Amino acid sequence: MTTLMVQGTTSDAGKSMLVTALCRWLKRQQVAVVPFKPQNMALNSAVTADGGEIGRAQAVQAQAAGLAPHTDMNPVLLKPNTDTGAQVIIHGRARANMDAQAYQAYKAVAREAVLASHQRLTAAYEVVVVEGAGSPAEINLRANDIANMGFAEAVDCPVILVADIDRGGVFAHLVGTLALLSESEQARVKGFVINRFRGDLALLQPGLDWLEQRTGKPVLGVLPYLVDFHLEAEDAIDARQVAKADAPLKVVVPVMPRISNHTDFDPLRLHPEVDLRFVGPGEPVPLADLIILPGSKSVRADLTWLRSQGWEQAIARHLRYGGKVMGICGGLQMLGEHIEDPLGLEGPPGSAPGFGWLPLSTVLGPEKQLRNRRGKLALEQAEAWGYEIHAGVSRGPALNRPALRFDEGGTDGALSADGQLLGTYLHGIFESPAACTALLRWAGLETAANIDYHALRERDIERLADLVEGHLNTGALRQLCGQMT
Structure with a gap:
């Protein structure tokens, strides 16, 4: 059984998107794949088949994998109710409201829930694709980490690091993140994915070559910026409107x-x-x-x-x-x-x-x-x-x-x-x-069109899987997922 983890240099770097893409890409190959996020902080949640509550992004990833959402896919969910506190949900059930300090002390309990869920998933599926949270280089959160490298070290899994080039500073993000990891954590990073690129890839190539020489890590691919694309946000509000001012x-x-x-x-x-x-x-x-x-x-x-x-x-x-x-x-x-x-x-x-x-x-x-x-x-x-x-x-x-x-x-x-x-x-x-x-x-609205939102979401999940096939090193990905024959 194989576990592959996707971590990001920042929030909204493309972790959720890449996990969704990999789940559908593997499902296309008849691989029994399941998404997993050890710890999620979000106010967007979904109800699971087993009557619990998980992050909304994991429910979408479950759809990509062809599965019904289950509480093991997101064993720890934090729902902020103040600037310094959150409701703590373990295996789909609310346990208590805690401030940040209290939750740090509670992390030993949360860690056991995370590892128990991961163990059940690895026993039931061929590949577990894991989404990290925020960035692994957040030094103040390194102690007792269960969301990023702390989890990867505990289960001994490889990591892909994704960064968003549309924000600018992509090479600084990747090199800086890698530099702030420990030696053993750096060794876990098996490659980089650059997300949301617009333009001529030939102009980016010198930077990719430099990045590989500087870090000794391969660039697994560059994903293009998608126009007219929708994937449910994990937490941030997507307020984009295109040419809608004249809508009735x-x-x-x-x-x-x-x-x-x-x-x-x-x-x-x-x-x-x-x-x-x-x-x-x-x-x-x-x-x-x-x-x-x-x-x-x-x-x-x-x-x-x-x-x-x-x-x-x-x-x-x-x-x-x-x-x-x-x-x-x-x-x-x-x-x-x-x-x-x-x-x-x-x-x-x-x-x-x-x-x-x-x-x-x-x-x-x-x-x-x-x-x-x-x-x-x-x-x-x-x-x-x-x-x-x-x-x-x-x-x-x-x-x-x-x-x-x-x-x-x-x-x-x-x-x-x-x-x-x-x-x-x-x-x-x-x-x-x-x-x-x-x-x-x-x-x-007198003559409202009948829009099938599920079909729209399915269309864009398929587009993500197409991106994996067309823009990433699928041979390396199969090896990282234990699917080489």
Whole structure:
């Protein structure tokens, strides 16, 4: 059984992308491959087949490998709820909220979870492709590391180092990162991959030759910058819009300090008839047909932030003029009358008034709801699917007009009597083509195109595998994956 690890010189260097590419490339060759990320820090997460929670990027990598997401693919997930603290999730289940110092002391427990998951995966699959986190050269995080070289040393696996040339300074990134590693860690690096290159490769070749001579490590390939390409972001918001200003439907989403699962909006960002705007701090709220309040890891704190930014008045004005408002998960809770956190799960214990536009109240409890769900929207009885990740339980007369009815029984969310407000706990609802179309028609788009987001994602995963074949040293990769015959 073989383990190959991909590490990066920086965050967003291309680790997630390269792991996704390698998983699909190996799957094409009938190799039983599985993705793995020992420790992930992200507010974008997914619900697994075994009822747990992992990073969203690992769920996409599972799709590339032809697998259902499983908690062993990301045994440690950290979901930041303050600038210095996070909820610690082990094997898909929340254990505690910890500050950075407390987590350092907890790392021995996390390490055991990481190694146990890796052992199970190596017993079940031919190749485990591992994604590192951030950079292995972060000196302050080297002690008890389980995310980068600490893991690679523990399981004795080779490492590929990837860097993003589009940011500039790619040779400094690679040489500097290598120089800051220990001797044994340097020996683990078996080659470099340069990502997001634009231009004539012949002009880059002298630099590649110098890099190989300077480090004694081969360049395994140079991946081109992809245009019209989408892969779900691990954490950073992808706000790219191309020639969408004339799109007939205007949708606005506030970027709250603890926004979670903003990948919910990727299908809208890619929809040809939707002009999606993420609105950050200090920015005026533009005119829109639909305002969507997203999920939040700290609902009361983000609600206070929204009020400080003038969103309450802006949404009230939007509703007076007949606009539509949707809330997803934490956004649904904000539309209600009260949010209570008696146990202090998301901050100091207490209660906060909601916006009060839906007659419901929410109490946060210790048990997080983690479920994949399917059902029918109240709008057009459109087929809908998605996943729940929330600690809140909402009650109130608004729920007597549910937004969805689940196939296995039960309901979700609320649709206001005047039809202007809709709230749901279901993340990923826009990935359902029929539900997405129905929601866009509700928001005012009369002839919404039916977009298959899963097919778009599958198309781009295939493009990544094509890049491996066309631009990387596949012979060296097969050797590193133990697939040489």
